[in-house]
């Protein structure tokens with residue numbers, strides 16, 4: 282269980298990025314986080330990942346407080362952030378600690394196969410498309426079998442077709458080991474398609490505005506009326522946070 | 530074949546498409562040689578026909594003959610080896626110290642604030658100004674020469690390494706942090722490969738300065754070396770010997786740079802930059 286207890290974050294320049302955010306995320310849950318730009322979504326993920334420290338409050342996994350990156354917690358950044366000097370295979374295996382080279386090779390092969398890039402093991406990152414490099418980033422994060430995977434707008438730089446394809450793919454991967462997923466996105470449809478629960482955030486300072494339980498059965502039909510209804514509700518909530526901000 | 534046709538062939542058949550890319554490259558070598566070759570031939574012809582006097586500016590045939598004689602007597606080899614050893618020793622010393630200080634100041638803000646102002650102040654001193662002091666401290670033989678060359682090599686290497694370490698993308702460092710790399714592993718697996726391309730450039734400009742400074746060092750008084758050939762040629766009024774030494778400098782300078790580039794090339798194959806050949 283991932284427990285976020287009343288965390289706040291003030292950056293060194295005085296920006297209050299987050300204030301009093303409390304969340305409990307169950308094992309195996311997919312949590313979607315949506316919100317306008319600058320409302321602290323990336324900050325929240327950085328605190329969850331241990332890359333950054335909260336100013337107030339704490340984050341804990343199964344009762345253990347997170348103060349630095351933790352082996353249970355993986356992170357996929359908005360950009361692929363592959364290491365250009367490594368082959369695709371070596372990028373995927375970058376964080377895998379496995380002294381047995383044969384075993385390591387096999388694990389990398391499996392991970393590549395899962396994201397459909399078996400043929401590209403020896404390629405270099407510059408030879409892959411945007412969608413493919415983001416798949417590699419996904420494989421790199423998943424190969425260590427994290428129990429919590431944080432994703433910061435992982436598909437936002439991709440075209441609509443690739444995005445939908447990767448959303449399906451992410452769901453398949455999740456189905457295999459059912460890790461906890463925390464997915465930040467600015468695409469309401471993406472959150473709705475994937476998440477059990479969608480948190481809408483508002484800004485100045487970043488806070489949770491509203492939470493939606495999504496009780497639609499998976500695999501969700503993006504064109505069903507129920508899907509549309511939920512989408513409209515979340516959109517309305519998002520708009521409220523934005524207008525509230527304008528009035529304030 | 531028109532331009533669109535070429536790009537079409539390339540798109541349809543990358544293997545065949547490569548030919549038009551490599552061809553201009555081998556052509557460009559000849560293109561680069563054209564101008565000096567023409568100038569040399571023109572000079573040769575003007576002297577041969579008696580149109581010009583080649584006493585102070587000897588014609589190419591004369592210089593080649595001098596080079597050949599120096600080579601035959603074994604003198605050229607002696608001088609080249611003496612100079613190359615000096616450059617090599619000075620380069621090694623300057624590069625090692627420059628790398629050390631560059632890494633320290635690039636990695637640690639505290640070290641940067643502590644060391645960089647002093648080093649920048651030293652850099653402002655024209656390096657040749659150190660010569661009298663080095664001679665007083667280290668004598669007139671090899672030590673003072675190598676010290677001067679090392680000073681010349683130090684600054685480009687120091688600046689290059691420090692700047693390269695500072696400008697490593699924070700985003701890539703975070704990849705290392707998320708996988709919990711220790712300090713040493715972070716340096717080995719992230720920082721080192723990331724700075725390597727700039728490091729090679731820094732080393733190459735350091736080596737270039739090494740070749741510049743060896744001349745100054747050998748002007749300080751040497752009994753062998755290409756710098757000695759220059760001084761000797763001036764004192765005895767032998768312009769052909771001076772030009773022979775200059776040409777030798779150009780050749781071994783270029784050779785050593787190409788060697789450095791070739792040694793490091795396998796580690797840089799991943800670079801994805803505009804203007805990169807291959």
Ligand SMILES: Nc1ncnc2c1ncn2[C@@H]1O[C@H](COP(=O)(O)OP(=O)(O)O)[C@@H](O)[C@H]1O
Nearest residue numbers: 292294296298317318319320321322323324325
């Ligand atoms: N390193 C930083 N230093 C100072 N302010 C920051 C830093 N990172 C983010 N911020 C500020 O914190 C707020 C939230 O940023 P962020 O978490 O990136 O938002 P989001 O990901 O939702 O767009 C913004 O106002 C942003 O300008």
Ligand SMILES: [Mg+2]
Nearest residue numbers: 322323324433
């Ligand atoms: Mg963000």
